[in-house]
Amino acid sequence: MTAARPFRLGLTGSIGMGKSTTAAMFAEAGVPVWDADATVHRLYAAGGAAVPAIAALAPEAVIGGAVDRGRLKDWLAGDRARLAALEAAVHPLVSADRSDFIAQNAGKPLVLLDIPLLYEAGGFADVDAVVVVSAPPEVQRDRVLARPGMTPEALEMILSRQLPDAEKRTRADYVIETVSLDAARAAVADLVAKLGKSDA
Structure with a gap:
């Protein structure tokens, strides 16, 4: 028995x-949340598990015992093959961190795995169901362009690397609309009630 x-x-x-x-x-x-981006930041910080591996690949990207993301980006831009090498080094560390998180919350009925590139990186194979957050394109554009330093060109580049929203919605088990915070909060509450009450 498992x-x-x-x-x-x-x-x-x-x-x-x-x-x-x-x-x-x-x-x-009350749902435990694992954040893929936060995990990578922690792995890249001073003393992080990814620092030695990245230092071996790109010594110039490690400053003061931590990974400098700007320098790492510059290093990646120099050769397309470098991204595969970086992913081969970092992805197992991220997966191990996620597995530890799930094990630590074994007594909980539900955990949330926040993974920005869940479909693009194949992470959907590691979850029991997928919830996609969505909003109309004009709302999305307004939100992103309100961020400091963001430009329409940068937004288009980012979107070109992501699976289209319409396809994510089609492939999702659940969709939460985020135009209204109150409606989104209600949808979250419904989903938590459906998939398992937390101990909180």
Whole structure:
């Protein structure tokens, strides 16, 4: 008999769709949340598990014992093959961190795995269901262009690397609209109630 584990709900959505806000709503509802981006930041920080591997690949990207993301980006731009080498070094560390998180929350009925590139990176194979956050294109555009330093050109480049919102919605098990915060919060509450009450 296999050991009990929580229901693993994957959260994803394109830039500007309200993913971080929605993840916070799950946390407020008592659901443990694992954040892929935060994990990478931790792995890249001084003393992080990814630092030695990246130092071996790109010594110039490690400053003061931590990975400088700007320098790492410059290094990646020099050769397309470098991204595969970086992913081969970092992805197992991210996967191990996620597995540890799930094990630590084995007694919970539900955990949320916040993974921005869940479909693009194949992470959907590691979850039991997927919830996609979505908003109309004009809302998405307004939100993103309100960010400091963001330009229409930069937005188009980011979107070109992400699975289109319409396809994410089609492939998702659940969709949460984020135009209204109150409606999104209600949708989160409904999903938490459906998939398993937290102990909180």
